[in-house]
Amino acid sequence: xxxxxxxxxxxxxxxxxxxxxxxxxxxxxxxxxxxxxxxxxxxxxxxxxxxxxxxxxxxxxxxxxxxxxxxxxxxxxxxxxxxxxxxxxxxxxxxxxxxxxxxxxxxxxxxxxxxxxxxxxxxxxxxxxxxxxxxxxxxxxxxxxxxxxxxxxxxxxxxxxxxxxxxxxxxxxxxxxxxxxxxxxxxxxxxxxxxxxxxxxxxxxxxxxxxxxxxxxxxxxxxxxxxxxxxxxxxxxxxxxxxxxxxxxxxxxxxxxxxxxxxxxxxxxxxxxxxxxxxxxxxxxxxxxxxxxxxxxxxxx
Amino acid sequence: xxxxxxxxxxxxxxxxxxxxxxxxxxxxxxxxxxxxxxxxxxxxxxxxxxxxxxxxxxxxxxxxxxxxxxxxxxxxxxxxxxxxxxxxxxxxxxxxxxxxxxxxxxxxxxxxxxxxxxxxxxxxxxxxxxxxxxxxxxxxxxxxxxxxxxxxxxxxxxxxxxxxxxxxxxxxxxxxxxxxxxxxxxxxxxxxxxxxxxxxxxxxxxxxxxxxxxxxxxxxxxxxxxxxxxxxxxxxxxxxxxxxxxxxxxxxxxxxxxxxxxxxxxxxxxxxxxxxxxxxxxxxxxxxxx
Numbered sequence: 001x002x003x004x005x006x007x008x009x010x011x012x013x014x015x016x017x018x019x020x021x022x023x024x025x026x027x028x029x030x031x032x033x034x035x036x037x038x039x040x041x042x043x044x045x046x047x048x049x050x051x052x053x054x055x056x057x058x059x060x061x062x063x064x065x066x067x068x069x070x071x072x073x074x075x076x077x078x079x080x081x082x083x084x085x086x087x088x089x090x091x092x093x094x095x096x097x098x099x100x101x102x103x104x105x106x107x108x109x110x111x112x113x114x115x116x117x118x119x120x121x122x123x124x125x126x127x128x129x130x131x132x133x134x135x136x137x138x139x140x141x142x143x144x145x146x147x148x149x150x151x152x153x154x155x156x157x158x159x160x161x162x163x164x165x166x167x168x169x170x171x172x173x174x175x176x177x178x179x180x181x182x183x184x185x186x187x188x189x190x191x192x193x194x195x196x197x198x199x200x201x202x203x204x205x206x207x208x209x210x211x212x213x214x215x216x217x218x219x220x221x222x223x224x225x226x227x228x229x230x231x232x233x234x235x236x237x238x239x240x241x242x243x244x245x246x247x248x249x250x251x252x253x254x255x256x257x258x259x260x261x262x263x264x265x266x267x268x269x270x271x272x273x274x275x276x277x278x279x280x281x282x283x284x285x286x287x288x289x290x291x292x293x294x295x296x297x298x299x300x301x
Numbered sequence: 302x303x304x305x306x307x308x309x310x311x312x313x314x315x316x317x318x319x320x321x322x323x324x325x326x327x328x329x330x331x332x333x334x335x336x337x338x339x340x341x342x343x344x345x346x347x348x349x350x351x352x353x354x355x356x357x358x359x360x361x362x363x364x365x366x367x368x369x370x371x372x373x374x375x376x377x378x379x380x381x382x383x384x385x386x387x388x389x390x391x392x393x394x395x396x397x398x399x400x401x402x403x404x405x406x407x408x409x410x411x412x413x414x415x416x417x418x419x420x421x422x423x424x425x426x427x428x429x430x431x432x433x434x435x436x437x438x439x440x441x442x443x444x445x446x447x448x449x450x451x452x453x454x455x456x457x458x459x460x461x462x463x464x465x466x467x468x469x470x471x472x473x474x475x476x477x478x479x480x481x482x483x484x485x486x487x488x489x490x491x492x493x494x495x496x497x498x499x500x501x502x503x504x505x506x507x508x509x510x511x512x513x514x515x516x517x518x519x520x521x522x523x524x525x526x527x528x529x530x531x532x533x534x535x536x537x538x539x540x541x542x543x544x545x546x547x548x549x550x551x552x553x554x555x556x557x558x559x560x561x562x563x564x565x566x567x568x569x570x571x572x573x574x575x576x577x578x579x580x581x582x583x584x585x586x587x588x589x590x591x
Contacts, residue, residue, distance in 0.1 A: 015416060017494055018409035022421065025406035025465050032440070032462035033428045039439035098320060106313050114577045115324050121573035122328065122566050123523030125541045129548040129562045130331050133555065141330055144347045175327070180584060187585050236432045239525045243548045260434050265530065270438055277435030285430055 044275035050268035063275035073276060075251065076259040077283075083255055084234035086170045087177070091230050092223070094174065095181035100215075102182070103189045113186075120179035128243035131172035135159055159245060162252045169253055173240050177233065181226050188222030189215070228291045235284050256280045328566070335359075335560040342555050358560035377547045378557055380535040384543040385564065387453055391528075391539060392521040394457045395464055396514040402461075403468035403513065404506075408498050410469065411476035412484070422473075425466045433463065433526055441530050451533040459527045464517045471516070474586050475509030476502060512583030515576050519569050540565040 044063055048056050067073040102113055122130070134141050137157035146152045159165045192215065200210050216223075238257035241247060247254035247262070260280065264273025334342055335358060336351035364372045365379035372379065409415065410422055440459065444450040479502060487501045503510070528539040538546075544565050547558045573580060 013415075014409070014413040018413050018415040018418070021409050021498075022406035025402040025469060026421075028402065028458070029425065029428055029462050029465055032459055033431065033436060036436040036439040036443075037431055039443070040435045043439060043442075101313065101316050101320065104313055106310065106317070108317065112317060112320060112324075113581075114574060115321065117573040117577055117580060118325055118328055118570055121519060121569040123525065123541050123544075123569065125523075125525045125544050125548070126562050126566050129544055129558065130327055132548055133331065133334065133559060133562075134327060136555075139343050139345075139347070139555070141347055144345065148346060179324075183581060183584055232430070236434065238434065242525075242529075243545050246549075257434060264438050265441075270442060274435065274438050277432060277438060281430075281432045281435050284432060288430065 040274045040278065043270050044278050046271045048269075048271035048274075050270060059271075063271050064279070066272070067276055067279060072259065073279070076254050076256045079251075079253065080235060080237075080255040080257075080280075082166065083170065083173075083237060083253070084231060086166070087173050087234040087237075088227060088230045090170055090174045091177050091181050092227060095178045095185055095226075096223075098178070098182045099185035099189055102186050113183075116179040116182060119176045122176055124176065124239035125243055127172065127176045128240045131168070131175075132244055135168055135172075160249055162249075165245060165249065165252055169240065169245060172244065173234070173237065177230065181230060184226050185219065185222060188219050192218045224291070228288055231291065232284055232288055235287070236280065328570075331559055332563055335556065335563045337556065339554050339556045358554075358556045359564075361557060362560065362564070375550075375553050375557060377543055377550065377553060377561065380538060381540070381543050381561055381564070383535055384538040384540045387538060388522055388540040388565075389568070391453060391456050391460060392518045395460045395521040396518040398457070399461055399464045399468045399517045400472075400510055400514045403465055403472055404503060404510065405498070406465075407469045407472035407476055408502060411473040425469055429463075429466050437526060437530055440527070444531055450531055451537050452531075453537045455531050456528060456537065456539065459531065460521045460524055463524075464520055467520070468513045468517055471513050471583060471586060472506070472509055475506055475512075479505050508579065508582070511576070512579040512586075515572060515579055516583050519572060519580075522569050 045058060045060060046056055047059050047062075098116075102109055119127075135143075135158045137143070137155060137160070140155075140158075142158065143152070143155040147155060156164075158168050196214055196218075197210060200214060205213065236257050237255055238261065241253060241255060241258045242261070245253040247258045256276065257280070260273055260277045263269055263276060267273075333349065333351055336354045336356070337348060338355050338357075341348050341351075361372075361374045362378050362381050365374040366382035369379060410418065441450070444455055449455045483501055483505070484497055487497050492500060523541060524539075525541045525545070528542050529545065532538050532542055540561075544561055547553055547561045550558075
């Protein structure tokens with residue numbers, strides 16, 4: 001919006017003002033995001049291992065072609081997608097159910113909505129610690145509850161084997177991600193005018209029919225945004241893996257985030273680590289664009 | 302009809318009870334565990350409520366911080382309080398600086414016409430798409446070379462850049478909601494642009510600035526990757542790093558680990574509940590409005 005007041009002559013142009021006002025923030029962002037990004041591209045094109053100093057040299061795309069031929073890339077990629085898809089599905093279904101509940105009027109609704117912020121505020125590392133305790137093979141609450149209800153006959157190491165480790169990892173991860181998704185979906189639900197439902201009721205539409213023909217189509221733009229957000233987050237999962245499973249057992253939860261970490265900071269191969277990180281970034285970006293175009297088209301129809 | 306209304310309410314409250322158990326249950330169990338004796342934690346079936354209430358693990362952390370090695374408590378417990386203070390310092394500094402720098406950057410994006418406005422807006426948003434892991438590699442390398450590794454200031458700087466785009470986005474959408482007439486009135490009275498920002502925009506944006514500051518604090522408090530990679534000693538460990546040191550060590554007692562977990566979520570949870578209105582509005586406008 002341009003000001004309707006004529007600019008006094010002594011004042012500088014809007015462009016110059018914009019430059020000065022945004023300079024501190026832009027400089028900080030450039031120094032810590034753009035410059036490192038350029039360096040990461042540089043590193044990914046080099047043989048750069050801290051264990052063998054003095055042997056750094058330019059190797060072109062060799063790091064990339066090496067990864068693309070290596071099961072150490074494809075296996076974690078598959079694990080990452082398994083995890084991300086499961087997590088997004090769980091998060092979307094549960095937060096849709098919760099937001100439908102919180103969209104109803106009933107005493108206590110405000111308190112419930114506020115308490116959603118409890119899991120949201122828990123840092124991912126503490127969340128991992130919490131679930132490590134809940135899932136403890138000898139003393140964990142989950143084992144105790146399952147045992148008392150007769151679901152299992154003896155205590156088990158839930159994080160010790162597939163597929164249970166993946167299931168519990170998804171549950172633990174989703175627990176702190178559901179609240180934000182719920183709040184977003186709830187705000188989407190609240191934009192749907194109530195009289196649409198009323199006229200549908202007059203027309204004799206049942207609850208399930210109303211959900212399919214009114215709620216879901218009108219919620220679709222918000223649903224698309226949440227799916228894209230959650231997918232981007234889930235693809236770069238790292239914190240919870242670090243504390244809860246360390247990629248194990250036997251690489252069952254070795255996602256790309258963990259692979260990058262071990263490659264770079266344990267094996268100290270910065271070139272290989274940078275190139276696999278670039279691959280993850282490219283995949284994430286491509287998916288975000290694909291989803292955006294695909295889901296956006298769906299909305300228009 | 303009355304019958305149906307009653308059924309509806311029953312269904313709602315059953316669902317609400319399940320939701321309540323799901324949202325706060327796991328965390329309350331962590332709190333309850335932290336007040337028990339280690340041997341009570343090993344009971345089958347588990348003991349739901351602490352009886353008696355045991356504060357030993359909390360005392361350990363305070364004694365460890367004061368007495369150091371003489372206290373005989375595990376290493377992680379001794380360094381925990383220091384990391385807690387570090388987290389406050391980092392998250393607090395990031396919140397203050399991000400809102401200050403962010404407000405000045407957000408104003409032109411919301412109100413001024415200049416070439417490159419769209420590009421700047423897009424660049425700020427796009428910078429959030431680059432995975433932190435790929436940036437972490439060169440950042441760690443450079444920090445080590447120039448002697449900025451293991452310094453708490455580096456953590457402030459790095460976190461700032463991840464929070465700033467978010468804060469700018471949130472604030473520019475907030476500034477747009479302030480009526481243009483107010484700004485015009487100020488201009489007629491002879492205010493410069495800077496005075497307009499200081500005397501009109503910022504005071505009227507207090508709720509938006511508060512949301513941004515709280516979100517910046519909470520996001521920084523929970524940050525783990527850079528805190529892990531850029532710290533090498535207790536002088537720069539944040540609480541998330543020490544929590545991870547606890548959680549991955551099999552020799553420390555369960556109750557100490559749990560207590561560290563509880564303590565490190567008390568600030569974010571208190572903040573979240575006290576300022577819930579600001580947080581919810583910030584979360585919604587930050588991710589939605591253009």
